[in-house]
Amino acid sequence: MKQLLAFLFGCFAFLSVNAQIEPVKWTTEVEKISDTEYNLIYKAAIEDHWHLYSQTLPEGGAIPTEFIYDEKALENDFELVGKATESKSITKFDKVFQMDLTYFDNEATFIQKIKLKNAEVTSIEAEISFQACDDAKCIFESEIVNFQLTKKQTPKFFDPVKWSTSVKQLNDTDYQIQYTAKLDPKWHIYSQDNSDPMGPIATEFTFKDNDNNDYQILGPLQESETVTKYENAFKMDVTYFEDKAVFTQKIKVLNPSITKIEAEVYYQACDDEKCLAPTTFEFATNLDGSETLIETLNIDPEDLEKSKALNLGVTGWDNYKKEEVKEKTNFGIFILGFIGGLIALLTPCVFPMIPLTVSFFTKSAENTQKGLANAIIYGVFILIIYVLLSLPFHFLDSLNPEILNTISTNVWLNIIFFLILAFFAFSFFGYYEITLPSSWGNKMDETSSRVGGIIGVFFMALTLAIVSFSCTGPILGSLLAGSLTSDGGAMQLTAGMSGFGLALALPFTLFAMFPKWLNSLPKSGGWLNTVKVVLGFLELGMAFKFLSNADLVKHWGLLKREVFIGIWIIIGIGLVLYLLGKIKFPHDSPIKKLSFSRISFAVLVGAFVIYLIPGLTNTKYANLKLLSGFPPPLPYSIYEKDSECPLGLNCYKDIDEGIAAAKEANKPIMLDFTGWACVNCRKMEEQVWSQDKIYEILKEEYIIVSLYVDDRKKLPENEQFKFVKANGNLKNIKTIGDKWATLQTLNFQNNSQPYYVLLNENMELLNHTTAYTPNADEYLEWLKTGLENFKK
Structure with missing residues (x-):
């Protein structure tokens, strides 16, 4: 079971990422060796208590660091000379992954030698794919970097904001740092005081690398004169700068050895017609007043335009109470886990243990009362053991907004679950047995006999869990797969494991309390094997559900x-x-x-x-x-x-086409954020949308725009781009699902499916947003209200 948990832990660590955590900062350098040979140098600065993994790791553990280059560039422009070398690392046994892993603390350097094939090449782009972990969680992230092979600067993209910085020493320890933004005519950036989340992006400064308290911030950041006006784009009063913006910060130097203060500004620039995507500038202000370094993200202007286009500018939020999408109740999966535990009781590995174990407790105890107490404690320990199995997955709950959808629709993870369940099914058929090493069970049994008391009872419960694994493992595997691919994540898994453990524990407790009931138990026999085989058929059927998920999102057409x-x-x-x-x-x-x-x-x-x-x-x-x-x-x-849309309805799968159709037909829009592998989406379509009145109103009155957030079909190359995330990082938009998932999160701060939004052609809300609504009458009323508001 440990190996299974480590394997699944690795799968989910592979997918886990928290957009707010950036424990690894990357910088790059280029070293010219000859006219055609260069060293591409990657440097990682790693925060305390975090570590970055080596390029070479054993399978089934953590995710190795990888440097990815464009295949066409490798074919036509340059070639890799050997594998990237790396700086000194640490190799230790990792308790989570149960293996030796090689990683870096504090810093790491990787050097990749290349040889040019095309003398005209002046830059090389690479993607760094890496995993970093601390003692509680892991993140998996990717970052795009660009190496300039010559000193010649590449042309800058359009940028209406030019930043500069200066410093003034006030006394021996106090300094005044000034950050100035010079704005092109008709362009402006926004004040720090714009706090409305539906308004523009407020300018925000962050001072970096002060973990050692080298300096102290004195008072708030001051800003120069601003203008406050009503803006149609945001339907509100906003405060912004024209021509020039000046930000001033006083600091006190506590460590005389520091020579510069590093900061970054996150801002958005707009004119009367459009806004650019938010971006980040970095400053390194030298305290001696010498020339300072200013850095910016080098983003292609087309990427900026495409990033901006994802922002629909939805208005009307104040008119409707924002719909809170409730998480699925954990009680349902607790019941499913409980049923799974009851089924496991009827297997040959567990059922015969009930009378044997209860008889042992009642006969070996000094008195009946003590035997009863031991049996109850035994049952409690069984429950605790199965709950403990879910705890490692709680360390993976630091997730980005789209990670749960990513897990449920990840092609390889679904294929892995298909193979696991199919493997379990044939085990239940009796062609082979899945057993943990017998030494584990023997060791636990020895320990329980030697230790005695409550601790001995715990080891007896652990022995039961180990020796019964060949029967409980497949059922637990189904529970793991079903829970970890649902919206509830680790909490639902804990609920399911609790139900499973409780169902296993109850018979031992109840039969110890009422030992005469043991006589009413049916004798072990061939019927137990029949139960196993029936479970094998059910496991096989469920396995194809996971293969179907993979087939749907990749459009293979196999199933x-x-x-x-x-x-x-x-x-x-x-x-x-x-x-x-x-x-x-x-x-x-x-x-x-x-x-x-x-x-x-x-x-x-x-x-x-x-x-x-x-x-x-x-x-x-x-x-x-x-x-x-x-x-x-x-x-x-x-x-x-006749239609590729649900129930033969007319729908659009591109938002621009849908908006154009709505304008032409003068109809409201229903945005349908859905997914190929979304169970509740199918329930809504086949059980709610199919109702006559709802079907009619959807067909005749609305323009349906169905956006599949899990569609892994590649976008045409000219439509792929790099989206600028809120923290300034870049996200590759390569697939249809990438685009629509980002659009949903950006505009509606929501990542669940199904998710429905009613809009007019001007992107004004016509009703509150809604999600899974199995009540057809309630959903019909929601549609009618939106239609009435549109006609008004």
């Missing part, structure tokens, strides 16, 4: 809706034949007579198979409402459809 349903029908028929004794597996006992329970369950499964059959057709009966969200959506079909 179209009818193919997926056909596979489930085959699995269902196989289960019926097994229950009727027509198929046998390695550990099955001979069936002399079919029991009532086997026949009844076979009839239920057969009825389910019959229910699935219309799903293979191209008729109105193909909408299997009871299974909404499990099979692929209706448009993802082997049949040629």
Whole structure:
């Protein structure tokens, strides 16, 4: 189990990132060796208590640092000479990943030698992909850097703001630093005092690298004269600077050895017609008054324009109470975990342990009361052990706004879950057994006998968890996969594990309290193996759900809706034949007579198979409402459809096309933030949208714009760009899903799906936003209200 947890921990660390945490700062240098050879030097400054990993690590652990270059450039412009060398590192055993890992503390240097193929090349772009961890969490991030191979400066993109800095010494320890922005005509930047989140980006200064208290900030940052006016773009009064902005900060130097003060400014520039994407300048002000260094992000002007275009400028927020998207309740998954635990009780690894263990406690104790107490403690420890298994995943809860969607739609993670569940399924069929090393169980058993008392009872509970793993592991694996790909993350996993552990613990406690009940337990036998095989069929069916997720987001076309349903029908028929004794597996006992329970369950499964059959057709009966969200959506079909939109409705999958259509038709817009692998999106479409009144209003009155945030289809090269994030970092927008997920987060500060927004052509809200609304009447009223507000 440790290996499984370490493996999954690595998968999620691979995907985890917190936009507010930047423990690694990268700088680059170029060293010219000859006319055609250069060293590209990457330097990482690492914060205290954090470490950055080496390029070479064993599989199944942390993510190694990697330097990625454009394939076309490698083919035509330059070649890598050997692998990048790296500075001195540390290799230690990592308790989380259960292996030796190599990493760097404080700083790291990587040097990649290259040889030019094209003499005209003056710059090389690279992407740094890296993972950094401290004792509580990990982040996985990427950063794009540019190496200039000559001293010749590349042309600057359009920048209406020119920054300069100066310093004035007031006395032996006090200095006054001045930051000046010279603005082009008709352009302005905004005051620090603009705090309304729906307004423009306020100018913000951050002073860096003062962990050692080398200097003290004296008072607030002062700013020069401003102008306050009403701006149509933001529908509010805003305060800004014209022509020139001056910011002044007094400091007291506490460490006489420091020579410069580093700071950065984050700001947005606008004129009367447009705004540029927010950007960052960095200053290093020399205290002796000598020339100072000013740095900026070198962003292509086209990227700036495309970044700006994602901001829809939605207005009208004050007219409606902002919809708070509630997280899914943990109680539901607690119940599912509890049911999973009850099922695990009926397996050959656990069921025989109940009478044996309870009898041991009641007979070996000095008195009945002590035996009962030990059994209760035993049950509590079982529950605690399974809850503890979920704790490592709480360290991965420092996530960026889109990470949960990324986890649930990550292609390779879904394929991994498919393989794990399929592997578990064939284990349940009896072709092999998944067992932890027997030495673990023997060691725990030895320890429980030697230690005795409460600690001994704990080790007995741990022994049960280990020796029963071959049966509980597959069920736990399903729980892990289902929980970690849902919106609740680690908390839902803990809830599921709690339910699972409670269900396992209850029999030991209850039978210890009422030992006569033991006589009523059925004897162990072949029926236990039947339960395992049935679970194997169910695991196999669930496995294809994860493969379907990967297929949907990549549009491979392997598991179209009818193919997926056909596979489930085959699995269902196989289960019926097994229950009727027509198929046998390695550990099955001979069936002399079919029991009532086997026949009844076979009839239920057969009825389910019959229910699935219309799903293979191209008729109105193909909408299997009871299974909404499990099979692929209706448009993802082997049949040629009139529309690729849900239920044959007309919709647009590009926001610009949708806005243009809304203007032409004079209709309101419904933005539908959805996903190919979104279960609740399918439930809304197939159970709510399919209602006659709702279907009619969507078809006749609204322009639907469906934006799939998990679509991994590549954008055309001329539409790919680098988006400037709020912290000044760059984010690659390479896929359709990248673009729409960023648009949703930027404009609505929300990353859940489904998520619905009603707008007019001027991007004014027509009603509050809403999310998953299974109540059809409530959803219909929401649509009608938006339509009435549009007509007003």
